[in-house]
Amino acid sequence: MEAKDVQQLKALVEKLTKEKDEAVAKASKLEEENKKLKEGEFPTYIRNTKSRLGQRTSIKKLIKRGKESIGDEVTVCGWAKTIREQGGGRFAFIELNDGSCMKNLQIVLDSDKPGFQDINSPNCGTGACLVIVGKIVPSQGGKQEIEMQASSAELHGKCVPLDFPLAKKKLELEFLRGIAHLRGRTNTIGAMMRIRNSCALATHLFYQSQGFVYLHSPLLTASDAEGAGEMFQVTTLLKNGTAKVGDVPIIKETGKPDYSQDFFGKPAFLTVSGQLNGEMYATALGKIYTFGPTFRAENSHTTRHIAEFWMIEPEVAFADLDENMDLAEAYLKFVVQYVLDNNSEDLEFFDKMYEKGLIERLRNVVGTPFKRVTYTEAVKILIDSKVEFKIPVTWGIDLQSEHERYVTEQVFKQPIFLIDYPKDIKAFYMRLNEDGKTVRAMDLLVPKIGEIIGGSQREERLEVLQERIKEMKMEEAAYKYYLDLRRFGTCVHAGFGLGFERLVMFVTGIENIRDAIPFPRYPGHAEF
Numbered sequence: 001m002e003a004k005d006v007q008q009l010k011a012l013v014e015k016l017t018k019e020k021d022e023a024v025a026k027a028s029k030l031e032e033e034n035k036k037l038k039e040g041e042f043p044t045y046i047r048n049t050k051s052r053l054g055q056r057t058s059i060k061k062l063i064k065r066g067k068e069s070i071g072d073e074v075t076v077c078g079w080a081k082t083i084r085e086q087g088g089g090r091f092a093f094i095e096l097n098d099g100s101c102m103k104n105l106q107i108v109l110d111s112d113k114p115g116f117q118d119i120n121s122p123n124c125g126t127g128a129c130l131v132i133v134g135k136i137v138p139s140q141g142g143k144q145e146i147e148m149q150a151s152s153a154e155l156h157g158k159c160v161p162l163d164f165p166l167a168k169k170k171l172e173l174e175f176l177r178g179i180a181h182l183r184g185r186t187n188t189i190g191a192m193m194r195i196r197n198s199c200a201l202a203t204h205l206f207y208q209s210q211g212f213v214y215l216h217s218p219l220l221t222a223s224d225a226e227g228a229g230e231m232f233q234v235t236t237l238l239k240n241g242t243a244k245v246g247d248v249p250i251i252k253e254t255g256k257p258d259y260s261q262d263f264f265g266k267p268a269f270l271t272v273s274g275q276l277n278g279e280m281y282a283t284a285l286g287k288i289y290t291f292g293p294t295f296r297a298e299n300s301h302t303t304r305h306i307a308e309f310w311m312i313e314p315e316v317a318f319a320d321l322d323e324n325m326d327l328a329e330a331y332l333k334f335v336v337q338y339v340l341d342n343n344s345e346d347l348e349f350f351d352k353m354y355e356k357g358l359i360e361r362l363r364n365v366v367g368t369p370f371k372r373v374t375y376t377e378a379v380k381i382l383i384d385s386k387v388e389f390k391i392p393v394t395w396g397i398d399l400q401s402e403h404e405r406y407v408t409e410q411v412f413k414q415p416i417f418l419i420d421y422p423k424d425i426k427a428f429y430m431r432l433n434e435d436g437k438t439v440r441a442m443d444l445l446v447p448k449i450g451e452i453i454g455g456s457q458r459e460e461r462l463e464v465l466q467e468r469i470k471e472m473k474m475e476e477a478a479y480k481y482y483l484d485l486r487r488f489g490t491c492v493h494a495g496f497g498l499g500f501e502r503l504v505m506f507v508t509g510i511e512n513i514r515d516a517i518p519f520p521r522y523p524g525h526a527e528f
Helices: 003-039 059-069 173-177 187-209 275-285 321-342 344-353 358-367 375-384 401-412 462-471 476-487 500-508
Strands: 073-086 091-097 105-110 129-138 146-157 213-215 268-270 287-295 308-317 371-374 416-422 438-446 450-457 493-499
Touching: 003 187, 059 073, 059 105, 059 129, 059 146, 073 105, 073 146, 091 129, 105 129, 173 187, 187 213, 187 287, 187 321, 187 344, 187 500, 213 275, 275 287, 275 308, 275 476, 275 493, 308 321, 308 500, 321 344, 321 358, 321 416, 321 438, 321 450, 321 493, 321 500, 344 358, 344 500, 371 375, 371 401, 375 401, 375 416, 401 416, 401 438, 401 450, 438 493, 450 500, 462 476, 493 500
Parallel strands: 105 146, 213 287, 371 416
Antiparallel strands: 073 091, 073 129, 091 105, 129 146, 287 308, 308 493, 416 438, 438 450, 450 493
């Protein structure tokens, strides 16, 4: 090897070492900030308020500190879970929750303290908003370490018990969907929201630590990313819903609406995916991810579909399908581990009330390498199983949830990647394999859910992509900008989409996607 080559090799090693050190330092800094966030060590944003409410302490912080909180004079604000008068009216027990954690703070309020009469009035019961000041003392009961001996109580927001729809008894989740404005106060939805929050935070921590740029993709679009046609149309031609049929401008020759008079001068829709926009910036910035709402006008009433949902969609330049699967596996495991580390109390609730063995299942996900199986192999497994599925299995069908769950739950008993799907059941942008029949697609299937991630190596060859658009009878002009990426410096690239609500279902054991989002939207329902 010549001296020049040695110098070049040495310079490359030094460059790679420097990049590695920088990546490790960035990951370490993010982890330190995450630790501060988890332990509540960041300084409070409250500076100038003189209000007693501004001096409130979260119940989560008090319970976490446990005996260290004994002797502290604090203000707590929250909603009553129960109020019980005891000792012949000499005092009352209050169970207060502020939403910061699953546990309630037990409070003892003596009858001679300010506010006792209000707390025991007909206007105060479960659901009432209370502001209570007092001292943290050792608990006299065995269920908790600490409790509060109140010095005063204020009925901040009344709630007549007989009128409040959230009784103490267990309520069906279907009933709670009808009162979504109140269901956040229940144990189930409160725990779901805290875990959902952790999944969102973990998503940003993961991608930021890996050098991805967060891209805000548009919600309004003129193209159908999936080519499926199940999109919500956005128009001003209907005058905010008050127009009559005769008010809509029509093209005489075709009898169709004249969209040149619409807001955008053409038909526009709510997006079903940020992927196409993501590819545009991945081929400029290298690695990006989107995280935002998407919409699909699919008239589905299954437990796995809603009309408005959130998607996480990373796109990586110079990545092939194998790297794409590595990324998906690392990301999912990171999120699951984060929830295990930060939401143990909420997970214990779901393990007890919704899915026995949930925590153990999640630990297995983190500790087990995901298998990779071709679509053709999976079809053979399903046919050879002799199981009578509702939809018979043949090569070329779009596998249904019953097929996906059988493969993950009965055969492999773990998450698996299914790859190399028939091109006719996949989107136009997926890279065509050499056999001309399959594409470099991947679906990550997990127990309890089925498909949780769908992705592919993207088709980077201009002529092949144009032919695929033509095959699917799509208008090439609508994808001019997307095709330009193949004209001007095309490169191998890959990405995937993860339905955020399905991730929440997977981590909590919740079985209906309508209970994995604060305000579900589905056919016939757009309340709240």
